[in-house]
Amino acid sequence: xxxxxxxxxxxxxxxxxxxxxxxxxxxxxxxxxxxxxxxxxxxxxxxxxxxxxxxxxxxxxxxxxxxxxxxxxxxxxxxxxxxxxxxxxxxxxxxxxxxxxxxxxxxx
Amino acid sequence: xxxxxxxxxxxxxxxxxxxxxxxxxxxxxxxxxxxxxxxxxxxxxxxxxxxxxxxxxxxxxxxxxxxxxxxxxxxxxxxxxxxxxxxxxxxxxxxxxxxxxxxxxxxxxxxxxx
Numbered sequence: 001x002x003x004x005x006x007x008x009x010x011x012x013x014x015x016x017x018x019x020x021x022x023x024x025x026x027x028x029x030x031x032x033x034x035x036x037x038x039x040x041x042x043x044x045x046x047x048x049x050x051x052x053x054x055x056x057x058x059x060x061x062x063x064x065x066x067x068x069x070x071x072x073x074x075x076x077x078x079x080x081x082x083x084x085x086x087x088x089x090x091x092x093x094x095x096x097x098x099x100x101x102x103x104x105x106x107x108x
Numbered sequence: 109x110x111x112x113x114x115x116x117x118x119x120x121x122x123x124x125x126x127x128x129x130x131x132x133x134x135x136x137x138x139x140x141x142x143x144x145x146x147x148x149x150x151x152x153x154x155x156x157x158x159x160x161x162x163x164x165x166x167x168x169x170x171x172x173x174x175x176x177x178x179x180x181x182x183x184x185x186x187x188x189x190x191x192x193x194x195x196x197x198x199x200x201x202x203x204x205x206x207x208x209x210x211x212x213x214x215x216x217x218x219x220x221x222x
Contacts, residue, residue: 001167004150030209031209033209033211035211035213041196041215041216041218042213042215042216043198043213043216044213045210045211045212045213048209048210048211086150086151088151088211090202090209093139093158095139095141095153095156095166095202096141096151096153096200096202096211097153098143098150098151098152099150100148100149100150101150
């Protein structure tokens with residue numbers, strides 16, 4: 001079973017700061033997902049990565065397949081970015097395996 | 109709107125009562141999943157269905173049953189609820205082929221067993 005570790009568990013940042021959340025996994029994968037969960041509970045998909053880097057607005061996600069590591073970056077953070085960010089991986093048709101999440105609070 | 113519809117949103121049960129959580133997706137996805145989310149634990153897989161007519165146990169299946177009624181619907185049943193099943197439950201579907209998949213989640217069911 002793939003073990004997915006996220007760091008940090010909790011993160012508090014000032015508005016405008018550059019934020020990095022890390023995810024590492026133990027077994028080779030076919031895809032890695034970054035998800036966002038706001039207070040109130042809904043989970044939305046931010047990125048799916050199988051290699052390289054993706055960017056959407058102020059969010060950037062990278063993955064290093066050889067090192068089994070991915071990072072999610074938020075540039076110019078804003079209080080509305082406050083949420084739990086979750087990393088999840090899968091191989092082929094296996095179900096998603098989730099990290100425990102990183103709780104981000106951005107203070108104005 | 110396309111997506112995963114999960115009901116109910118909230119439920120309180122007494123120990124020993126039964127209930128079924130409903131999940132439906134209108135995206136023609138083959139794979140559907142039930143997860144539970146507990147504080148400090150992340151999402152853990154209860155059961156999944158890789159295709160219509162098939163179901164498999166996940167990491168924490170005890171106390172649950174599932175039914176893949178058709179390609180759209182995947183229900184989760186608690187036959188005799190226990191306080192340990194107090195949790196937030198999420199239904200999900202996964203679409204795509206190797207290296208190019210997208211995950212969709214229901215809004216969650218907050219279940220309290222007293």
